[in-house]
Amino acid sequence: MGPGPSDVDPRVLEAMARPTIGHLDPAFVALMEELKALLRSAFRTENPVTLPISAPGSAGMEACFVNLLEPGDEVVVCRNGVFGDRMRANAERVGATPILVDDAWGDPVDPNKLEDALRAHPGARTVAFVQAETSTGVLSDARTLAEIAHAHDALVVVDAVTSLGGTPLETDAWGLDAVYAGSQKCLSCPPGLAPLTFGPAAVERVRGRRSKPQSWFLDLNLLLGYWDGDGGRTYHHTAPVNALYGLHEALRLLDNEGIENAWARHARNHTLLRKGLERLGLPFVVREEARLPQLNAVTIPEGVDDVATRRRLLDEHDLEIGAGLGAYAGQVWRIGLMGYASAVRNVRHCLHALEAVLGERGGS
C-alpha cells in the first residue's frame, strides 16, 4: 500500500507466467491489437497512436519530451512535486527551455499561473503537467489546464502515471494531446511498462519535426513501425512479451469491471480510509477537494520515528506504506489504494496496523 507498485491481481501474475512466444508471432500480433484497443478504452480515446512503451513510466515521460520537443523550444512545465521537477529535467536534457509554473507541494497546479506564463511566453507551444502528483497525492484539473494551453495554441503533455484507472481521465473529451502512464499503479500490473497515447495534433508535431528525436529507442515513428497494424510489422526492439501478457490481462480485468466503476471504487475506499486516518490523528497533506483517492499523503505525527515505524509495519504487519519523497522525506507517509489494492480488506488492515504501531506511543 505504498505509492506503487500496487498489489497485482493473481490473474495478472498468472498471465505473466505464460510461455513466451515470438514478438512477431501472429498470435502475439493479435494480442497487441487487443491491447491497443483496451488501452484506448482506459485512456478514453480514439487515438490510433496508443501503445505501451517497453519501459517504466519515467521512459513514458521521456518519450513525450524527446518526440514533441526540439532543441531551443520553450515548454511550460507546471511543478508542484517530484514529477513536475522530473519534467523540467527531461525538458533540459532535450535542449528545450523550461518555463516553470511553481506551486507549493500539496497544492494543485494553479490555472491562473499557467495563463500568466503563457501570456508572458507566447512562443511556448507545449505545456506539461502532472495530473496526479504521486509525491504529494494532489489532483490537478487537467481539463482546465488543457483549455488554457489550447487557447494559447500549445499542446499538453499529461503525466497520468498515478491517475490512469483510478481517477477520471478523459483524453478525448478534455483534448489531452499526449498522455503517458505506468503499469504499476491503478492498473495493478507489475512495473515496467508505460502506456502512452498521442492525439492528432501531437502526431502532426512529431511528423513535422526538423530533427530526429534524440532517442532511437523512444522514437515514435520507429515504434509505430512495430506497433501499427497497417502494412505489416517492422522489427524495432524486442517487445517484453510476458510483461505485455500481464498488461493485457490487467486491462481486460479493468474493462470487465468498467472504468467508471473502478473510479467509484477508488473513491469509496478512499473515504473509508480517510475516516480512519482522521480518527488516528493523521492529517492529510492535501486539502479535501484536491485529494487523490488512490494516494493518501498524511503528515507523520510529532515524535514518531518515520523509518522505524515503516519498518515495524513491514515486519510485523506485512504492510508497506510509502515514505515521503524529496521535500517530504521524513515528514509524510504516502498510503496507496491503487487498483487491485483499493479494497475494503486493505483499508481495514492498514488502519489496524497503524493503530497497533502508533497506539503504543501512549495516547499522544
Add this chain to the structure above:
Amino acid sequence: MGPGPSDVDPRVLEAMARPTIGHLDPAFVALMEELKALLRSAFRTENPVTLPISAPGSAGMEACFVNLLEPGDEVVVCRNGVFGDRMRANAERVGATPILVDDAWGDPVDPNKLEDALRAHPGARTVAFVQAETSTGVLSDARTLAEIAHAHDALVVVDAVTSLGGTPLETDAWGLDAVYAGSQKCLSCPPGLAPLTFGPAAVERVRGRRSKPQSWFLDLNLLLGYWDGDGGRTYHHTAPVNALYGLHEALRLLDNEGIENAWARHARNHTLLRKGLERLGLPFVVREEARLPQLNAVTIPEGVDDVATRRRLLDEHDLEIGAGLGAYAGQVWRIGLMGYASAVRNVRHCLHALEAVLGERGGS
C-alpha cells in the same frame, strides 16, 4: 527457435509470477544485490557497475552511447549487420560522428580495417562493435578488437546481446570497457531487460563528462543511485520487479549449470544441428570458423517460399524460426539454439519439421 526471444525455462516463468513487492523493499534490495553478483559472474567481471537496464537490449545499446559519448565525439562503429548499423544510428542521435568500418554481412569484423580506421582517425576515443551479430549469425573476435582499440587509447563498447551465456565472453580478461546484453537470448528470460557492465575506464569517462547524458532515464549516475548498495537507495525509476525476479532465476540456473558448461552445451547442439541442416541441403551463411552456435543462419533454397514455409512450420509443427533481417529478408532463415532452447530435443524437432515441410518439394 528464432533469433530470440528464446524458450523460457518454466522455473523462470514461475519466478515472474511471484507477488510483486516494492522496489525499495529490503527483501527486494537483497535480491538486487544477488542479481548484480550473478550478472558479474555471467559477464566474467569484477566491475562494481554491473546492473540490468529496465528496458530491452536496444535500450542497453542506447545507455552505452548516451553515457559514453558527447556531441562532436568521433566513434568508430564496426558494421557487419543490422545491429552494427543500429550502433551508427545511436551514435548519430547522440550528436557524435560515426566512423564506419564496414564488412560484408556474414563476415566477422576485420581487425585490420579497425586498425586502419583508428590510424586514420586518431581523435576517436571509442570503438563499438557487435560480438555476436544476430542478423547474420557471425562471431567477431572481441578480444583482438579490444586490443587494437586499447592500443589507440580508445574504449570499446560491445554488443553481447546474443553472446552472453551462449558463447565465451570475458569482460575482464579481454578488457572490454562497456558491454550490454539482452535477457531474451541465451539467458532464456523473457525480453525486457538489458544487462550492462561498465569497467573502470568507462566509469571514469562517465564521471568526467562535460555535459549531462541526453537521456534522463538511462543516465548511469542516476541509475547507480538506485542500484548501488553504498549509502542507501535513491529512487530513480520504478524497477520492473517481476521481470527482475525472472532474470534472477535465469542467472541462478546458469550459475548452477556453470557458464563454461553452458557454452559447451551450445557448441554441442550446434554441431548436431549443423549436420542435420547440411543433410537437408541448407547451407550456412557464415564460414565455419566464425559461426555462432546459438544462431544458425542458412540460405533458403531456390524455389522455396520463405513466408509460406515459416507459416507451415509454425502452424503444423509449432515451430518458430527467424526470418532474414534487412539485406537478408527473404534470403535467409535464422535458427536459434539459445539458452534453455539449446537442447537435443529441439534440434531433433527442428530437423524433423524442416524435413517434413521441405521434403514435399519433391527431392530437389
